[in-house]
Amino acid sequence: MPNEYIPNVTGTDIWYYFICKRELWLMIRKIAPDQEDENVDIGRFLHEYYSKRGKKEVDIGSGKIDRIKKVGNQLVVQEIKKTSRYRESSYFQLLFYLYELKKMGMEAKGELLFVEEKKKEVVALTEKNEEQLKKVIKEIQRYARMPVPPSPKKIKFCTKCAYREYCWAGEE
Ligand code: SF4
Structure with a gap:
C-alpha cells in the first residue's frame, strides 16, 4: 500500500485500536484470523442469538450499528456487548457511530x-469527546499507513485473540 494511503475508518477499527494496535493493523490489511478459533465462534453465536430475537443490524457504511430505535423524537443507537471488560473500545465505537450519523x-x-452484567450506559457526543474521537481516527489512519505491523505485545486479550497463533506460535 502506498504511504499516502488513507483508509475509511470503520467502527471495527475503532474497537481494535483500543485493544491492540497490531490486531488493528492486521484487520485493516485484511489478514484473515484463524476461522476455527473459539472466540470467532462466540462472536458468531452472539450475532445469531440476537438476530433470532429480532435484533436488526443497521449498516451505515462505516460499520454496523447493533440496533437503532426512536424514542419520541430522539434517535437512540444501541451497541450490545457481552461484558463491560472492553468498555473503552465499546464507548469509542459507539461515539464513532454517533459521529457518522451526525455527518x-x-x-x-x-x-x-x-x-x-445487565448494565446500560448512556453516551452522548459532545465537543470534547468528538475531538478525542477525531484524534483516534487520525491515529488509526497513521497505523494503517505503516508498512509492517507493530510488534506483538503480550496482553490479556491475546488468549482470546484469533491471531494468537500468528503472533505467538511456539511460545505458548
Ligand atoms: S495475539 Fe495479542 S499481540 Fe497478537 S494481535 Fe492478538 S492481541 Fe495483538
Whole structure:
C-alpha cells in the first residue's frame, strides 16, 4: 500500500485500536484470523442469538450499528456487548457511530448495553469527546499507513485473540 494511503475508518477499527494496535493493523490489511478459533465462534453465536430475537443490524457504511430505535423524537443507537471488560473500545465505537450519523445530518444519543452484567450506559457526543474521537481516527489512519505491523505485545486479550497463533506460535 502506498504511504499516502488513507483508509475509511470503520467502527471495527475503532474497537481494535483500543485493544491492540497490531490486531488493528492486521484487520485493516485484511489478514484473515484463524476461522476455527473459539472466540470467532462466540462472536458468531452472539450475532445469531440476537438476530433470532429480532435484533436488526443497521449498516451505515462505516460499520454496523447493533440496533437503532426512536424514542419520541430522539434517535437512540444501541451497541450490545457481552461484558463491560472492553468498555473503552465499546464507548469509542459507539461515539464513532454517533459521529457518522451526525455527518449524515442525524442527531442521535447512544446506549451501551452489557448483556451479561445487565448494565446500560448512556453516551452522548459532545465537543470534547468528538475531538478525542477525531484524534483516534487520525491515529488509526497513521497505523494503517505503516508498512509492517507493530510488534506483538503480550496482553490479556491475546488468549482470546484469533491471531494468537500468528503472533505467538511456539511460545505458548
Ligand atoms: S495475539 Fe495479542 S499481540 Fe497478537 S494481535 Fe492478538 S492481541 Fe495483538
